[in-house]
Amino acid sequence: MNNSKLPIFQENNINISNEVSMVWSIANTLRGAYRADKYRDVIIPMFVIARLEAALLSTKKQVADAYKENQNTPKQVLESISGYKYYNTSEYTLKNLLDDPDNIKINFETYLEGYSDRVQDILKSLKFSTEIDTLAKSGRLYGVIKKFSEVVPKLSPNSVDSIKMGYMFEDIIRRFSENEEAGSHYTPREVIGLMVNLLLAGADDSLFQDNKEIKILDMAAGTGGMLATSKSYIEQLNDKVNVRLFGQELLPETYGIGKADMLIRQDNSDNFVNADTLKDTDPFKDIQMNFVVANPPFGQSWGGKDADDGVEEAVKADNAKFVQTEGREGRFVDTPGSGDAQFLFHLHALSKLEENGRAAIISNGSPLFSGGTTSGESQIRRYILENDLLETIVALPGQFFYNTGISIYIWLYSKNKPTERQNKVQFIDATNEYVNLRKSLGQKRRELS
Template sequence: MTSFTDKANLIWDIADLLRGDYKQSDYGKIILPMTVLRRLDCVLQPTKSKVLEYLPKVEKLSDSAKDLTLNKRAGFNFHNRSLFDFAKLTADPNNIAANLRNFINGFSAGAREIIEYFDFDKQIERMDDPKADILFQVVKRFAAIDLSGMDSMEMGYVFEDLIRRFAEQSNETAGEHFTPREVIKLMVNVLFNADNKSLTKAGIVKTLYDPACGTGGMLSVGEIHLKEFNPRSRLEVFGQEINPESYAICKSDMLIKGQNPANIKFGNTFTVDGLAGEKFDYMLSNPPFGVDWKKASKIIKDENKKLGYAGRFGAGLPRINDGSLLFLQHMISKMKPDSSRIGIVFNGSPLFTGQAGGGESDIRLWIVQNDWLEAIIALPDQLFYNTGISTYIWILNNNKARERKGKIQLINAAGTKDEQLVAAGKLGFNRFWEKMIRSLGNKRKKIIENGEDRGIGFITKLYGDFSENEFVKIFPNEFFCYHRVVVEQPLIMDNGELIMDNKGRVKPDPKLRDYENIPFLKKDKNGKLVPQAIDEYFNREVKPHLPDSWIDETKTKTGCEINFTKYFYEFKPLRSLAEIRADILKLEQNTLLMENGEWRMGNF
């Protein structure tokens, strides 16, 4: 068992103390802020005495000057100047509430503000009430857990594991999920892949942004990856988060790592852009799947109408029950003019939902026609903790390499074909994922992290090679675009005569009205994709069957959709009647053997 699961289990066990006094769905209100406090306490422990010794020397300084001076003594962007730590708190059980508040108030302003987002003072009062009287027990149990030896990624795992368990207790929807670290590693690998040469420069500074940053997993893995690749580089991270507990956890992580916690903003990204006007080199996000934007609809619709493309949502508005493509438009608005790259996780819906002229289709069309969509990677199902649905990584780039211009790369890393081959004994392993020894909620699969010919390494190579094979298809942008035309047929009287309008034109019969999606491209006799005219398609595919039909050109619309699975579909011939008959006869023979008591192991 890994260290982070050991720690998470120890912390989770403390929740048993709350049983009876708290609902299970409220356990996180105590466990999460206490975990943050204990983590900060452990990190500051080696330099706590230096801060206290220097305290008399800064008495006459302003609060901000005190913070700056004592932060340097602590060795972090924060400090604690209370005489208490967790060890001393447990030494005075009779005054635990007052002392814990003193400890919290002893943090520098930035760290104290983080704790305030948990609204923890109410829980101190409630746990200290004689009816519950569990505050001291909770503090004592946390004091026994050492969180000092854990790095940022391990702590991130602890928080996400705890939050996942609390989400399951409160029956939160599949939209409230967290991104597995191996998925983030894959996204970061692909996002940085094309810039490997430029990222080796000494002292290079890049920026990374996540508009739905949660506890900061995307930002942490991005920072670690760049440091491993180039220790002399610096990645400045930015984010925004709507959930107060996740926001507080993310900011505490930024404090500990020496990042600027002011770069993490609180609030709804759609209604109040906390980083308005900012542009970033890289952007990563895993926004909630299928979450509606009804509460923010007035502000979003007003921005769409008044600002158009000068705002964030000019390309269009998706259905009210799925704001995924709003997040992507928001991120596109933060691309630097010269070069920015985006990686975002979606479910299947943003690929094809919506007809031509509708919000989703218009947004896709805008992205494709601007040549920003670089690649889409299909991932296995059952990767996420709170949902088993299939997911896709979209990679966008507003400065594509020459060979990628005008093209979109599709990578099928779902591993379903491998799974079938493994089951049939024709392949010894799946090249993309492996089954987990123990499921975590709905997460039963894990993308393989090690090896160049498997998992993350293999997918990254498929992306970087940019060549077609059994896992990769490459299409021109226009391949995904189509014209949606209205096909009309004449309105005819009972006697067979055509009914005309007052201008002498044949009236269409609304009952016979139909629609046809006409792709921009077709395959010529050599299998090459070439442009296709609307009339050409109509005369070839429709007219032979409906000779009196015509297209109402005033109603023609342009659309865009990406039917990912269709492009990787492989026809499987049906079994022959002889094979089916032989299997039925064998089953009948074995059934007779069983009835006569003659069946033996191995008959089937």
């Protein structure tokens, strides 16, 4: 794409302080029944439920009436009435549950059971059923439902779009997750915006023709923020393209939030799956992507006693398949040190790109510098360079992420470099391109200038 024609997309400053403070105040009502580090087990599922209900409110009665008249009504009909790929057949809402406080627990469970299969999958991943008993026994259930019933009208998709909702999810989970391992949660939105701009700046013009299908993968998707932002930016460039999003997320809780957001955004939530990228069969095996955008976990073990069951065997088998077929099958040309799987995610991304595909991946310094000349890391770097897959590495400022102050890099890959970039790698030092935040957000003290 001609860089001179490409707008630089930025999201307007989005103020979420009132909404997040409101949710945070609800958490304070759990004191005594929950330890502070367990508030999230209630607040995050209830926030998701409130958002799901907010989207359905305008059609809720019609769906309930149709189901009451004929309980065999096809789900496609109920989805058509609801306007979304999910629905709730219960006559209850969070608000009218309050009319019968003596039966609040059983009625709330009936309300949740009224949601369709896709939402049941989300609720299961959030493991919320076990919390309902605790809330009821501690006398907190009525109060929590009452508080969230007041939040519902403020979460309508008509007033809170997916971008603002993403910021809210991000900030709420950040507050409950400040002790999480570095790199295990959220990439700041301005960093995602930079990554997408870099991808688009070098993309083929033909991608953006009207009605063109653009496929985007995030194989370490978290709650889907990178996918949502990527789609938003591309549609600002041309709203007549068909953007299809594909996400994989291992952690059940973040998977549940991401799938809920996909449902409400009217994206195909069936393409947001709970899967281990390193171990499980590729859920999108026959689909090659135009873009891959990802922030894989830093320092995640893939081998040894700290690895999840089955991961080491799967990685080694994939590597053996790559070696035996001379790269025609398998993803992993070699294996890095067992204590850090970042390069495995890079190689997975490259295996998923179509012939003109591009990828932007966040990493810490380890893939750049770790390993001696005979190490797996060195052999992976050699493979990437000899096949001319690496276009650019951008060094970002430190203190950019919510839960780590370490240095961060964007690796920009291209399967089809333009002639002037072939057999070259561009290094961009952007470590001074920042402004200080007026107030720190966890360990994030800076943002892009």
